[in-house]
Amino acid sequence: MNPFTYQHAADTSAAIKMASSHAAAKYLGGGTNLVDLMRETVERPEVLVDVTGLPGVIGQRPNGPLMIGAAVKNTALATDMYVRSAFPMLSRAILTGASAQIRNMATVGGNILQRTRCRYFYDTAARCNKRDVQSGCDARDGFNRYHAILGASDSCVATHPSDMCVALAALDAMVHLDGPTGARAIPLLDLHRLPGDRPDIETELRANELITAIEIPPLPFAQRSTYRKVRDRASYAFALISVAAALDVDEKGTVRDVRLALGGVAHKPWRAFNAEAALKGRVANEENFRAAAETELAGAVALRDNQFKIELAKRTIVAVLGELKGREG
Incomplete structure (x- = not known):
């Protein structure tokens, strides 16, 4: 590990000032990645x-959005009673994401910004365009069982590792940012990029x-939502395929609205807009x-190694939607 210095920020403006004063600074939350x-x-x-001292509050606004501070620990968010009842897919996604010890340390902001777990990215002896462009x-020709089947490029086939982000993508979450140029907010779906040539x-x-x-904006039918993660072992493993879904069906059995997002398939949380459009009505x-x-x-x-993921993704989508439809009855 290379030498580094450590600074603790008392508030957001102090953190931004500290980071801006150095050419190679990083914000530290739980540090799990x-x-x-x-x-x-x-x-x-x-x-x-260190930004762990920044506000870590989960705020419920009556008939309005749920606001979650970036310093909130994953465990606190997953076990919050309002989150469990209003957005069960989010709670379930977090609880499948890591060991209890890691969830107790990891922050919401850090979870969103965690980097791929591709073994070639971690292996500095391997060729990786993410570490060393071009x-x-x-x-691509190595062990790629866990790699992307959607949105990949010749430059990179890595997947985004977060479970929480898949649920946030399905829920149309907004990410609030602050920095040297001021505060702004962008949709979580626009925060992460597909690889392209960079x-x-x-x-x-x-x-x-x-x-x-x-x-997270209000979405009443998210009370009938779930998250399913398919993985190689029962605990503490990254997704082969995951599905976050919420389904709204009318009294005639017709889909009024639906939210679908996939994990384990792309360089970013993948919102299944095509599937949603095909289901409505x-x-x-x-x-x-x-x-x-x-x-x-x-x-x-x-x-070579992940052809199975295409059919697995289809079957998981069908199974999750079928589960939610059964609850409607």
């Missing part, structure tokens, strides 16, 4: 700005910007669920 990357010399910050991508640029964050809060049955899944995965491109 950043410290690993520093240990492997993938990340080499000269200064760590060096090549050893994952997989090293992972988000739309500006220099030294800091996530301050997450906003259609009868909520297995045949239409399968047709919607086929529509969403029509553009999927498999690698």
Whole structure:
């Protein structure tokens, strides 16, 4: 691990000022990803700005959005009673995401900005365009069971590792930011980038910007939502495929509205807009669920080791929607 200095920020403005004063500074939340990357010399910050002292509040606004401070711990968010009742997909996504010890340390802001767990990204002896632009991508012809089937490029086939972000993508969450140029908010769906020819640029964050809060707009039918994660072992494993879904069905059995997002399939949380459009106004049955899944995965491109993920994604979408439809009855 390279030498670095440590600074503790008392508030957001102090954190931004500290980070802006150094060319190679990083914000430190729970450190559950950043410290690993520093240990492997993938990340080499000269200064760590500790932002764990910033407000970590979960605020419920009557008939309005849910505001979540970026410093809120994952465990606190997953176990919050309002979150569990109003947005069960979010609670379930977080609880499948890591061990209890990691959830107790990890922050919401850090979870959103965690970097891929691609083994070639972590291995500094391997070629990785995310670490070293135009060096090549050893994952394409290497072990790629966990890699992307949607939105990938010749430069990068890595996937985004967060479970929480998949639920936030389905819920139309907004990310509140602050930085040297002032405060702003952007949709979570626009925060992460697809790799293109610059997989090293992972988000739309500006220099030294800091996530301050997450906003989730009201969505009444999200009370009937869930998150399913398919993985190689029962606990503490990254998703092969995951699905966050909420379903609203009228008294005639027709889909009024639906939210679908996928994890384990792309460089960013993947909102299944094509599947949503295919379902709205259609009868909520297995045949239409399968047709919607086929529509969403029509553009999927498999690698040598992950062809199975295309069919697995379709079957998981159908199973999750079927589960939610059953609850409607």
